[in-house]
Each structure stands twice: as C-alpha cells, then as structure tokens.
Amino acid sequence: MYTGHCLCNTVQFEIHEGIRNIVCCHCSLCRRAQGSVFATNGIVKAEAFKLIAGEDNLTGYASSPSQTRMVLS
Numbered sequence: 167m168y169t170g171h172c173l174c175n176t177v178q179f180e181i182h183e184g185i186r187n188i189v190c191c192h193c194s195l196c197r198r199a200q201g202s203v204f205a206t207n208g209i210v211k212a213e214a215f216k217l218i219a220g221e222d223n224l225t226g227y228a229s230s231p232s233q234t235r236m237v238l239s
C-alpha cells in the first residue's frame with residue numbers, strides 16, 4: 167500500500183495496488199499543472215485509490231476529453 171498527501175496535508179490518500187505505467191510526461195498540461203518541466207504520472211484502478219481526508223476541499227475540471235484533474239478549491 168502507498169500513502170500520500172498534498173503539501174499542506176489537507177488531502178490524504180491511499181493506493182491499494184501497485185502503480186503501473188509510471189512515466190515522466192512533458193506535455194504542456196503536465197508542465198503547467200506541476201510548475202515544472204515534467205510531471206511523474208502513473209495508473210491505478212479507481213477502486214484501488216481511496217481518499218482518506220480532504221475530499222470536500224477538492225474540485226475537478228476536465229483538462230482533456232478523457233481526464234479530470236483535481237485541485238484544492
């Protein structure tokens with residue numbers, strides 16, 4: 167199991183499976199989202215990802231037709 171949280175600890179999560187297809191993406195959306203030259207992304211099944219805290223502090227937007235990015239609201 168993996169655990170993680172945002173920098174201020176408001177949002178906390180657990181991942182209950184191995185992370186697949188880990189890549190460093192240099193697309194413009196990932197660069198902008200991270201404020202860096204790339205973002206490290208991986209894939210897990212939705213049912214393996216569990217928000218532990220902070221769900222009410224998140225809002226989502228469609229960053230592309232198949233993806234929703236979540237940010238602190």
Ligand SMILES: [Zn+2]
Pocket residue numbers: 191192193194195196197
């Ligand atoms: Zn990308």
